[in-house]
Amino acid sequence: MKISESTVEMLSKQVNAEFYASYLYFSMSIWADRENLPGLAKWMELQAKEELEHAERLHKYITERGGSTILAPIDLPPGEFASALEVMEAAYEHELMVTDNFTRMTATALEEQDFATVSALRWFIDEQVEEEAQTSHWVDRLRLAGERKGALLMIDNQLAQRQEA
Numbered sequence: 001m002k003i004s005e006s007t008v009e010m011l012s013k014q015v016n017a018e019f020y021a022s023y024l025y026f027s028m029s030i031w032a033d034r035e036n037l038p039g040l041a042k043w044m045e046l047q048a049k050e051e052l053e054h055a056e057r058l059h060k061y062i063t064e065r066g067g068s069t070i071l072a073p074i075d076l077p078p079g080e081f082a083s084a085l086e087v088m089e090a091a092y093e094h095e096l097m098v099t100d101n102f103t104r105m106t107a108t109a110l111e112e113q114d115f116a117t118v119s120a121l122r123w124f125i126d127e128q129v130e131e132e133a134q135t136s137h138w139v140d141r142l143r144l145a146g147e148r149k150g151a152l153l154m155i156d157n158q159l160a161q162r163q164e165a
């Protein structure tokens with residue numbers, strides 16, 4: 001069964017949101033580089049790459065179902081942040097919003113009895129559990145560090161340990 005136009009529109013909006021997320025994390029990486037936090041910069045760069053893969057995955061699904069992804073302009077993300085903690089808090093907030101998107105999309109797909117889309121969205125629902133857990137973990141660590149520069153540098157070293165998925 002060919003995918004409905006409304007589902008293509010809904011998933012295309014999420015393709016745009018994934019590109020925006022990538023742009024946001026790329027912006028955070030640029031900021032971290034400027035602030036001499038190479039670990040955070042690397043972590044955010046890998047995160048930005050992952051978001052591009054999410055966009056690609058959604059696009060591939062739309063195509064497989066005989067649809068055609070609709071593109072839209074990508075908003076400009078913020079470029080200035082007060083601290084590494086603020087960066088990670090913004091990342092966590094963003095992931096919560098993304099989870100909300102996928103929850104609403106899954107509910108819509110269920111309503112329309114489009115179970116193939118429900119199944120495709122399940123991967124993202126699972127992925128969001130990890131995204132929330134990770135960003136929330138780093139928010140906790142950075143809160144713990146507070147104003148102590150030594151602790152911040154230690155966390156930056158830990159962030160640098162992240163490997164490409």
Ligand code: MG
Nearest residue numbers: 018021051054
């Ligand atoms: Mg994503």
